[in-house]
Amino acid sequence: MTGHSRIIEGDAAAKGVCVAIVAARFNAFVVDKLLSGALQALAAAGVRAGNIDVVRVPGAFEIPVAVNQAAVSRRYGAIIALGAVIRGETPHFDYVAGECARGIMRVMLDTHVPVGFGVLTCDTLEQAQTRAGGAAGNKGADAAQAALQMANLLQQLAH
Numbered sequence: 001m002t003g004h005s006r007i008i009e010g011d012a013a014a015k016g017v018c019v020a021i022v023a024a025r026f027n028a029f030v031v032d033k034l035l036s037g038a039l040q041a042l043a044a045a046g047v048r049a050g051n052i053d054v055v056r057v058p059g060a061f062e063i064p065v066a067v068n069q070a071a072v073s074r075r076y077g078a079i080i081a082l083g084a085v086i087r088g089e090t091p092h093f094d095y096v097a098g099e100c101a102r103g104i105m106r107v108m109l110d111t112h113v114p115v116g117f118g119v120l121t122c123d124t125l126e127q128a129q130t131r132a133g134g135a136a137g138n139k140g141a142d143a144a145q146a147a148l149q150m151a152n153l154l155q156q157l158a159h
Contacts (some may be wrong), residue, residue: 008157010151010155012145013148013152014151015048017051017078018076019042019047019053019080021053021054021080022082023082024062024082026060027084027128030084030125031132035082037140037141037142038144047148053070053076063119064100064103065103067107071107072111074113077151078115078151079114079147080115081115081117082143083100083120085119085122086122104117104119114146116145116147116148
């Protein structure tokens with residue numbers, strides 16, 4: 001980079017930020033591992049436990065409305081969405097996964113509150129388990145870090 005160019009990027013250190021985690025109860029055996037990873041990542045970034053609210057919803061399809069309510073409340077600097085949609089024998093997977101992602105993106109664009117997307121969309125249970133603390137890491141932790149980085153970045157861009 002030359003001249004007056006500068007790079008603006010967020011980091012995951014977010015002391016003082018309040019965070020909402022919206023987590024599906026459906027496929028809890030996977031989602032609970034994502035939740036654990038997200039909570040560990042938030043603690044590592046300096047977010048106090050008292051600044052974290054965990055909101056449980058029935059399934060991934062219900063995540064966007066809870067994320068929206070948290071965002072419009074303006075109580076949270078970042079939101080993390082956690083769920084697991086595992087492909088079955090019907091097209092149900094496509095509708096749930098697509099609408100969940102679309103709804104979350106709409107919330108971010110409408111409210112300007114960052115949402116870490118930790119909703120797994122996997123073909124098999126094994127793939128989901130691999131991404132919820134297995135060989136592929138913990139996508140809940142990744143979503144938490146992304147949400148904090150975006151909260152930091154948006155704060156910098158506002159000044």
